[in-house]
Amino acid sequence: MLARVWSASIIGIDAVKVGVEVDISGGLPGIVVLGLPDAAVQESRERVKATLKNAGFAFPMRKIVINLTPADLRKEGPYFDLPISVGILAASEQVKADLLGDYLFLGEVSLDGSLRPVTGVLPIAAAAQKMGIAGLVVPADNAQEAVVVEGLTVYAFNNVADVADFLNHPASYKPVQLENGVENVHATPLYPGAPDLKDVKGQAHGRRALEIAAAGGHNLIFVGPPGSGKTMLARRLPGILPPLEFSEALEVTRIHSVAGLLKNRGSLVRSRPFRSPHHSASGPSLVGGGSYPRPGEISLSHLGVLFLDELTEFKRDVLEFLRQPLEDGLVTIARTRQSVMFPAQFTLVASTNPCPCGYYGDTIQQCTCSPRQREQYWAKLSGPLMDRIDLQVAVNRLKPEEITQQPTGEGSEAVRDRVQQARSRAVKRFQTEPNLRCNAQMQSSHIYKWCQLDDASRKLLEGAIRKLGLSARASDRILKVARTIADLAGDEVLKTQYVAEAIQYRTIDRMQ
Numbered sequence: 001m002l003a004r005v006w007s008a009s010i011i012g013i014d015a016v017k018v019g020v021e022v023d024i025s026g027g028l029p030g031i032v033v034l035g036l037p038d039a040a041v042q043e044s045r046e047r048v049k050a051t052l053k054n055a056g057f058a059f060p061m062r063k064i065v066i067n068l069t070p071a072d073l074r075k076e077g078p079y080f081d082l083p084i085s086v087g088i089l090a091a092s093e094q095v096k097a098d099l100l101g102d103y104l105f106l107g108e109v110s111l112d113g114s115l116r117p118v119t120g121v122l123p124i125a126a127a128a129q130k131m132g133i134a135g136l137v138v139p140a141d142n143a144q145e146a147v148v149v150e151g152l153t154v155y156a157f158n159n160v161a162d163v164a165d166f167l168n169h170p171a172s173y174k175p176v177q178l179e180n181g182v183e184n185v186h187a188t189p190l191y192p193g194a195p196d197l198k199d200v201k202g203q204a205h206g207r208r209a210l211e212i213a214a215a216g217g218h219n220l221i222f223v224g225p226p227g228s229g230k231t232m233l234a235r236r237l238p239g240i241l242p243p244l245e246f247s248e249a250l251e252v253t254r255i256h257s258v259a260g261l262l263k264n265r266g267s268l269v270r271s272r273p274f275r276s277p278h279h280s281a282s283g284p285s286l287v288g289g290g291s292y293p294r295p296g297e298i299s300l301s302h303l304g305v306l307f308l309d310e311l312t313e314f315k316r317d318v319l320e321f322l323r324q325p326l327e328d329g330l331v332t333i334a335r336t337r338q339s340v341m342f343p344a345q346f347t348l349v350a351s352t353n354p355c356p357c358g359y360y361g362d363t364i365q366q367c368t369c370s371p372r373q374r375e376q377y378w379a380k381l382s383g384p385l386m387d388r389i390d391l392q393v394a395v396n397r398l399k400p401e402e403i404t405q406q407p408t409g410e411g412s413e414a415v416r417d418r419v420q421q422a423r424s425r426a427v428k429r430f431q432t433e434p435n436l437r438c439n440a441q442m443q444s445s446h447i448y449k450w451c452q453l454d455d456a457s458r459k460l461l462e463g464a465i466r467k468l469g470l471s472a473r474a475s476d477r478i479l480k481v482a483r484t485i486a487d488l489a490g491d492e493v494l495k496t497q498y499v500a501e502a503i504q505y506r507t508i509d510r511m512q
């Protein structure tokens, strides 16, 4: 007898419906799996056999053919344990097949018959809803993740025996409800436990630069000696960015779901991500990879912040991988069978010492590097990423009297309000340019249109270009940053003081 059960597979962060057909016929006992299964799916045969026996079902000692469709799609992972089990039970008439057409079944099974959670349930739920599937049957630990998507009926179980009982007596089971209620998932929280700017002592310059970066979506590099608080500042950037909208939160959660990183399977990722890969990170771990491509650090920081601490320690060829994603906001991973795209719109924050010993320009400790050593170091800094970074910000160590003081600066919430206002201003200006969402994304034509200078500011900028030997690109960056500073001030006109402040954020150009 033939049974068909629906399941799904993940490609990138998207889900594809997979049919699991099980046919039981006369012939020598054995199980064959057809349709490009990977090793985990092959192993599923043995797991399912043991599971069904241990759960008290009769395992048909006949020929079992399992066919996964579509045939040309590679199927991976343990998603299919549950659908295969259900298929065998239906084909051997141990469960009713009435509901099989309406639900997607997902889950790994243990040998004792219990169900274990799988990754990527949120994207599968989102896709199922679009496909017009009535609902999902998932392991209990995946329930809250699945139920985040509205309009789906989700049933969750702890073991295969319960799933079988549900199929035979559906009326006696209730679908899963969202634990905190839809309202809460949509409207909650802000930044529970996130690092707050109010804990930062001094650092007026660094705080200001963070605010500008957040308001204009600018990438930023902190330049300063060890112990000057570069990391502390960087960690506070996600908390002053506007809260994620629901659709954005869903997108971030999908990526983290596929990567198996959802800490609390029940809820959406509400705060903007902050990722800080070590400088020994490989190219694939940064941009994503693997034979079944998985998102890398740049996608895990999608709509949040990617922090590269000690930028010069990263391998140059690894940083080269970031170039294109920084431009496009996504990364494509090409494989022979299929290419996969992951979103990767992040704000890049980097940090670096000003010289090899770390103390060039420090007020307390003397730099011990030779001019040549410094030059070589700065040449390294002008590497592949620097022309994507708008703000070069000097951070100094605190003075003794600042260290002993209580922090007195503003908290993140107040800064976030200003950031949001500045961003709304920019969005309004870009009404006719749907691809622009923040000032950092402006191209030359936009800069020409929206960053007009009066005579005084033009003279000021010309002077800086001459004195610092700035390129046309660097000058464009100054104009974009000045635009953001004006937006923060609620001004349409680029006044001299805004341009002057923007010129300050060329610390590295000034050193060279």
Ligand SMILES: [Zn+2]
Pocket (backbone or CB within 6 Å): 355, 356, 357, 358, 359, 360, 367, 368, 369
């Ligand atoms: Zn030095």
